[in-house]
Amino acid sequence: MKREQCEECGGKIVKKKVDFKLYGESLGAFSADVCSGCGEEVFDEKTADEIDDAAKKKGLWGLGANAKVVQVGSSIALVINKKIADFVGLKKGEEVHIHPENKKKVVIDIY
Ligand SMILES: [Zn+2]
Secondary structure, three states: OOOOOOOOOOOOOEEEEEEEEOOOEEEEEEEEEEEEEOOOOHEEEHHHHHHHHHHHOOOOOOOOOOOOEEEEEEEEEEEEEEEHHHHHHOOOOOOOEEEEEEEEEEEEEEO
């Protein structure tokens, strides 16, 4: 089924190569249906598979993970898995800055 109009805003859909980023790393350019109104990008199933493959090749696949909060003395600590630590280049003993973005999100700044 070919989409010509955006379901969101009614804008015209055009085929475009768009640069796809995952965790801030470019995976390359992929063809997408892009709305000229709201800019929404939709990839077809085949392209979505290509994006998954590119993510796997770059070692970016499955970086998102659940983590367990553990007790350390009177504080609590979050265990960051090796994949994420390697990706961001974080090692034991390093200092990071941590702050809440809101009540649902905490940001860790790595220097
Ligand atoms: Zn739109």
